[in-house]
Amino acid sequence: MKVAVLGASGRAGSEITKELAARGHAVVAIARKPEAIPVASGVAPVAGDASNADALADLIKGVDVVVSALHFDVPAQTLLTALKIADVPRLLVTGGAASLEVAPGVRLIDTPDFPQEWKAFAQGGIDFLDALRLETDIDWTFFSPAALLEEGPRLGHYRTGTDQLIVDEKGESRISFADYAIAMVDELEAHDHPRARFTAAY
Helix, strand or coil: CEEEEECCCCHHHHHHHHHHHHCCCEEEEEECCHHHCCCCCCEEEEECCCCCHHHHHHHHCCCCEEEECCCCCCCHHHHHHHHHHHCCCEEEEECCCCCCEEECCEEHHHCCCCCHHHHHHHHHHHHHHHHHCCCCCCEEEEEECCCEEECCCCCCCCEEECCECCCCCCCCCEEEHHHHHHHHHHHHHHCCCCCEEEEEEC
């Protein structure tokens, strides 16, 4: 597939870019600082700012799918508009864990231990997912990671779920950036969660 990665120089975006290239996909890697994009066969670094829908549409024209690893300062509507202008049918989004449930009707963001300083950013992810859920034309998938997305080894395995936070036997919810990238590219190839959210953790 030909895949555009937005935010390809960031921590998650760079791992997703490398994973896509390793599997033989052609990657249009878009970032404000293209010099920071991983160098790999099949990766074409492109300087771009995703905040303008028309400009972004020009950059993604001709790809099969867009993977967004952007922060939530770019609204969902901007990305969806760009995809529609460019006639790209599918969007995968690196989301947040805050809206995952830790108990029926109780989201991670609602728990007493959720850090106050993270709430504004986390709410951005929740608003983004809410906007996607109203979308009927673009085939979207929102990938909520484990609560802790961390540096660590590439283990090559993970567990998946939908709306509930996945925890291990210690009660921890975690995954490495490398395995997060594997889960994202697995979803891109398998297409198991069309117009839905999913999560992955160890």
